[in-house]
Amino acid sequence: MALNIIWIGFFLIAFIxxxxxxxxxxxxxxxxxxxxxxxxxxxxxxxISLGLTGVMTLWMGIMRVGERGGIVTLLSRAVDPLFxxxxxxxxxxxxxxxxxMMNIAANMMGLDNAATPLGLKAMTQLQEINPEKDxxxxxxxxxxxxxxxxxxxxxxxxxxxxxxxGAKDPxxxxxxxxxxxxxxTAAGLVSVAVAQRINLFTxxxxxxxxxxxxxxxxxxxHFSVLSQDKINTVSAVLSNVILFFIIILFxxxxxxxxxxxxxxxxxxxxxxxxxxxxxxxxxxxxxxxIGVFRASGAMNFVVENIGAVVGAMGVDNRFVEAxxxxxxxxxxxxxxxxxxxxxxxxxxxxxxxxxxxCVFQGTTDxxxxxxxxxxxxxxxxxxxxxxxxxxxxxxxxxxxxxLVAYLFFYERNP
Numbered sequence: 070m071a072l073n074i075i076w077i078g079f080f081l082i083a084f085i086x087x088x089x090x091x092x093x094x095x096x097x098x099x100x101x102x103x104x105x106x107x108x109x110x111x112x113x114x115x116x117i118s119l120g121l122t123g124v125m126t127l128w129m130g131i132m133r134v135g136e137r138g139g140i141v142t143l144l145s146r147a148v149d150p151l152f153x154x155x156x157x158x159x160x161x162x163x164x165x166x167x168x169x170m171m172n173i174a175a176n177m178m179g180l181d182n183a184a185t186p187l188g189l190k191a192m193t194q195l196q197e198i199n200p201e202k203d204x205x206x207x208x209x210x211x212x213x214x215x216x217x218x219x220x221x222x223x224x225x226x227x228x229x230x231x232x233x234x235g236a237k238d239p240x241x242x243x244x245x246x247x248x249x250x251x252x253x254t255a256a257g258l259v260s261v262a263v264a265q266r267i268n269l270f271t272x273x274x275x276x277x278x279x280x281x282x283x284x285x286x287x288x289x290x291h292f293s294v295l296s297q298d299k300i301n302t303v304s305a306v307l308s309n310v311i312l313f314f315i316i317i318l319f320x321x322x323x324x325x326x327x328x329x330x331x332x333x334x335x336x337x338x339x340x341x342x343x344x345x346x347x348x349x350x351x352x353x354x355x356x357x358x359i360g361v362f363r364a365s366g367a368m369n370f371v372v373e374n375i376g377a378v379v380g381a382m383g384v385d386n387r388f389v390e391a392x393x394x395x396x397x398x399x400x401x402x403x404x405x406x407x408x409x410x411x412x413x414x415x416x417x418x419x420x421x422x423x424x425x426x427c428v429f430q431g432t433t434d435x436x437x438x439x440x441x442x443x444x445x446x447x448x449x450x451x452x453x454x455x456x457x458x459x460x461x462x463x464x465x466x467x468x469x470x471x472l473v474a475y476l477f478f479y480e481r482n483p
Contacts, residue, residue: 075397075404079358083365090366103364110360114353117410118346120233126341128229131316133337134330138322148173151277155215155258155267158198158208165194169212176434177220188216189446196447204451205444207265213443213455218257218462219434221250227431230410236418240309244288245424245473246431251285253433253466260458292476355407363411368393387479388471390416391425395467399460402435425474432466 087103090096152170159166168191191212199206205213224246231239255278262269269278295303323330362368376389391412398405412426436459444452 075400076354076358079362082367083358083361086365086367099365103361106360106364107357110356111353113410113414114356115349117230117233118349118352122342122346126338129341130334130336130338131319133340134323134328134333135315135319136337137328137333138319138324138326140319140322142171143322146170148277150273154271154274155211155262156208157267158206159195160198163194163198165191165198165208168194172212173215173220176216188212188443192443192447196449201451203448205449205453205455209444209449210453210455210458211261211265213439214257214261214458214462215254216443217434217436217439217459218254218466219250219432220254221246221431224427224431226406227409227427230406231413231418231427234410234413234418234423236413236423238309240312241477242424242427242431243312244307245428245470245477248285248288248473249428249432249466249470251281252469253462255282256465257458257462260461261454264454264458289473289476352407352410355404356410359404359407359411385475387421388425388474390422391429391474394426394429395470398429398433398467399436399463400438402438405430405435421474421478424478425470428470428474429467432470433463436460436463 083103087099090099148170149166152166152173153161156166156169159169168188172188172191192209195206195209195212196202199209224243227242227246228239231242258278259269261267269275292303320330323333372389372392375392376386379386379389394405394408394412397408409426409430413420413423416422418424436456440452440455440459444450444455
């Protein structure tokens with residue numbers, strides 16, 4: 070529903086602004102420009118989707134090898150003590166706990182195809198122990214907010230888009246996204262814990278959260294004392310070393326489990342090819358109204374006014390050009406993806422705005438979509454404070470993304 074409203078709204082706003090510019094300002098070029106943008110963005114959507122096939126095929130193949138090698142199961146076992154504290158409503162040994170951990174682990178590894186059915190299964194099992202069938206339970210809200218906060222270890226799809234749009238190092242946003250998404254997840258977790266009066270100051274919880282926080286703080290401190298040239302070099306090298314290590318780890322685990330690595334890769338790669346082709350209509354559908362919206366001058370009007378306010382406060386306002394991605398993210402994943410692609414096309418994949426748009430895209434999940442799908446699948450009508458906590462996570466993630474982008478990318482491309 071949200072995407073439908075956004076889609077129609079972009080066209081209507083663009084049409085109204087076009088009429089205003091034509092009638093009151095005599096801008097006879099506005100409607101030809103808007104029509105030209107529809108053809109240009111439709112072509113762009115097709116070209117991007119077609120170009121995604123190779124890289125998407127590669128990464129989906131690697132991910133399938135990791136899945137068969139048991140990496141998702143290992144992650145689930147690793148976080149079991151923490152999850153037992155965060156979901157006290159779930160009886161010990163209940164299958165919902167396993168499904169939740171598998172869903173979160175799959176999301177962390179970027180296994181969207183596996184994560185969604187696992188998440189719906191978990192929500193169905195949580196509904197079984199929910200005493201009020203039309204009202205979200207505490208466990209449901211905690212699970213949903215953790216899901217919507219979008220903790221992602223490997224932002225595969227974003228790196229794929231960056232590669233397609235000509236980024237010199239598509240993975241240079243890997244560490245910035247990891248830092249920002251940690252902040253969004255932490256904010257979502259704390260907000261739900263406060264609402265549910267969950268004590269986070271226990272040994273098991275502090276051990277997990279303390280370790281993660283110290284690790285993230287150490288990374289931020291390390292990069293904050295480096296020169297910009299050093300940040301550029303270290304970030305690029307470290308990101309690629311970690312990613313290549315993950316690939317080797319996936320392969321080794323699969324070999325140890327006597328998985329036919331080649332066949333597993335082919336199976337995942339085949340799915341990757343299919344996904345790349347299937348997204349053509351969706352990408353075209355979202356890029357065209359965005360292109361018309363921008364051609365009408367509506368996007369510039371919003372961005373320029375926010376930029377003027379920020380500039381009047383004496384704050385650097387370069388981040389404002391990337392805000393459309395952040396604004397769209399809670400509403401529509403495909404819409405935010407379209408904004409990200411549009412930013413990289415307009416400013417360049419390696420520009421500050423292009424990179425920040427990618428960090429925005431990878432920091433959180435689509436809060437409204439997650440609530441609609443997950444709660445809708447089990448008939449939940451009373452969502453309580455789930456949306457508020459999800460939006461708190463979105464806000465924290467957006468602020469963290471801006472700060473991290475300034476730390477990593479600000480001086481690279483003025």
